[in-house]
Amino acid sequence: MHPSPSQDRKLAQTRRGWFITVEGIDGAGKSSHIEAMAGALRGAGAEVLLTREPGGTPLAEQIRALLLHESMDAVAETLLAFAARRHHLQQVIVPALAAGTTVLCDRFTDATFAYQGAGRGVAWPMLEQLEAWVQGADTREAGEGQTAVPPWHAVVPPGGCLQPDCTLWFDVPPAVAAERLQQARTPDRFEAEARSFFERVAAGYARRAQQAPQRFVRIDAGAERAQVGAQVLEALRARGYLAPHGLPGH
Ligand SMILES: Nc1ncnc2c1ncn2[C@@H]1O[C@H](COP(=O)(O)OP(=O)(O)O)[C@@H](O)[C@H]1O
Numbered sequence: 388m389h390p391s392p393s394q395d396r397k398l399a400q401t402r403r404g405w406f407i408t409v410e411g412i413d414g415a416g417k418s419s420h421i422e423a424m425a426g427a428l429r430g431a432g433a434e435v436l437l438t439r440e441p442g443g444t445p446l447a448e449q450i451r452a453l454l455l456h457e458s459m460d461a462v463a464e465t466l467l468a469f470a471a472r473r474h475h476l477q478q479v480i481v482p483a484l485a486a487g488t489t490v491l492c493d494r495f496t497d498a499t500f501a502y503q504g505a506g507r508g509v510a511w512p513m514l515e516q517l518e519a520w521v522q523g524a525d526t527r528e529a530g531e532g533q534t535a536v537p538p539w540h541a542v543v544p545p546g547g548c549l550q551p552d553c554t555l556w557f558d559v560p561p562a563v564a565a566e567r568l569q570q571a572r573t574p575d576r577f578e579a580e581a582r583s584f585f586e587r588v589a590a591g592y593a594r595r596a597q598q599a600p601q602r603f604v605r606i607d608a609g610a611e612r613a614q615v616g617a618q619v620l621e622a623l624r625a626r627g628y629l630a631p632h633g634l635p636g637h
């Protein structure tokens with residue numbers, strides 16, 4: 388349903404929330420720090436939505452269960468990851484950002500490039516096309532009444548592609564991550580992959596980071612837990628996310 392003109396005005400007056408994602412290979416330590424990140428952002432006065440991919444809506448969580456436990460080929464995996472993402476964006480992320488909420492998301496599209504692209508060999512340009520489509524506001528052919536409705540246009544310009552403002556990349560040697568996971572939990576379909584798979588996934592993250600150096604902040608996730616936590620807080624501070632909320636953002 389279209390928001391009313393007064394809702395439109397309210398959306399236009401609200402500074403859109405920051406979109407922060409956390410990435411890295413399995414065992415990098417993301418889950419160990421994400422609650423503290425949310426806490427630090429809340430402490431600075433932000434309204435924070437903590438969510439994850441694949442997942443974040445009941446439908447996308449069902450897709451997550453399929454991705455993690457059912458065998459399928461890499462193209463099916465890619466399409467399911469993007470289908471879950473579209474639903475998550477549409478239902479949760481875009482409305483939250485439009486309302487000024489900071490969205491902190493455990494994995495996003497960089498994971499698809501790293502896992503399905505670099506890990507499984509799905510062509511990079513194919514992923515770029517899907518990214519532009521799924522994260523774009525305008526999904527239909529141009530024409531009167533054919534562009535996407537608010538709140539998409541409150542968070543991404545017409546023709547644009549919604550990207551995180553900042554991605555904290557937990558970079559860790561795959562051998563270290565594997566050692567941690569061995570002691571931690573029963574592996575899912577991805578965690579059960581060979582070391583060579585995670586070498587490729589890690590290289591995929593490095594490639595994405597190189598392609599968007601302003602967006603990525605590299606965290607040395609091989610360090611001791613407290614040091615990783617300190618790096619994470621420093622990254623948030625350096626980007627201005629821990630400044631008292633309500634100041635003009637972007
Ligand atoms: N800096 C660290 N040093 C040693 N072990 C860690 C560190 N960070 C996390 N761990 C442990 O490694 C395992 C994987 O961490 P987790 O946060 O679940 O990673 P991810 O969410 O990135 O897969 C957990 O058992 C966790 O306690």
Ligand SMILES: Cc1cn([C@H]2C[C@H](O)[C@@H](COP(=O)(O)OP(=O)(O)O)O2)c(=O)[nH]c1=O
Pocket residue numbers: 413418439440441468493494495496498499500502503575577578
């Ligand atoms: C978002 C996403 C995740 N994944 C994979 C990476 C992870 O192995 C898995 C689930 O991620 P994660 O939430 O990190 O798992 P856990 O709860 O076990 O820490 O999904 C993809 O392969 N493609 C994607 O697009």
